[in-house]
Amino acid sequence: EPEVTQTPSHQVTQMGQEVILRCVPISNHLYFYWYRQILGQKVEFLVSFYNNEISEKSEIFDDQFSVERPDGSNFTLKIRSTKLEDSAMYFCASSTRTGNTEAFFGQGTRLTVV
Amino acid sequence: DQQVKQNSPSLSVQEGRISILNCDYTNSMFDYFLWYKKYPAEGPTFLISISSIKDKNEDGRFTVFLNKSAKHLSLHIVPSQPGDSAVYFCAARRSGTYKYIFGTGTRLKVLA
Helix, strand or coil: CCCCEECCCCCEEECCCEEEEEEEEECCEEEEEEEEEHHHHEEEEEEECCCCCEEEEEECCCCEEEEEECCCCEEEECCCCCCHCEEEEEEEECCCCCCCCEEECCCCEEEEEE | CCECCCCEEEEEEEECCCCCEEEECCCCCEEEEEEECCCCCCCCCEEEEEECCCCCECCCEEEHHHHHHEEEEEEEEECCCEEEEEEEEEEEECCCCCEEEEECCEEEEEEC
């Protein structure tokens, strides 16, 4: 069964460092998303991406964040200068279309900023 | 911004009995609702969804009910199995947007 894969599963980084989280969405999907879940809190939307551009972003997704689909298969989330409060599980998701359809999530990358 | 609320943080049910997980929402513009299950250290796994034009959707042991006037949805699991023990999130989306708004989750424990 096709699945969304994320690497690495766990990333530890020093405050102020740049970090890139990687995702391979399901191959025939067109819409891509990043969500995050801070420990003990709810899953929060960060950004959606379609046709090589951001289609929607939340207020969390400030100038420190960027997304890219560099090669037609990978979908990356970059955090330029990490802060302690960026520590969270980051989930990539993809869907075939917008409208009434479910998104399929990867297993997540646990980012720990120290 | 608590647009989607799951007021019960946890629920324990005996194996074979019905599990009922509840979710309330405040935004009347939501028109698509989903339930996800999440195990520790894994991503959310899609379970079942319902469009606002329906009031019930069934898939095997899982049934989702939508009461638009009350802005309430529920997930019924019958019969509950120990493997159903996980955190369950409801999520909602408004037409014309791309983002799902998640609730805080309910931890279901099915006792053998």
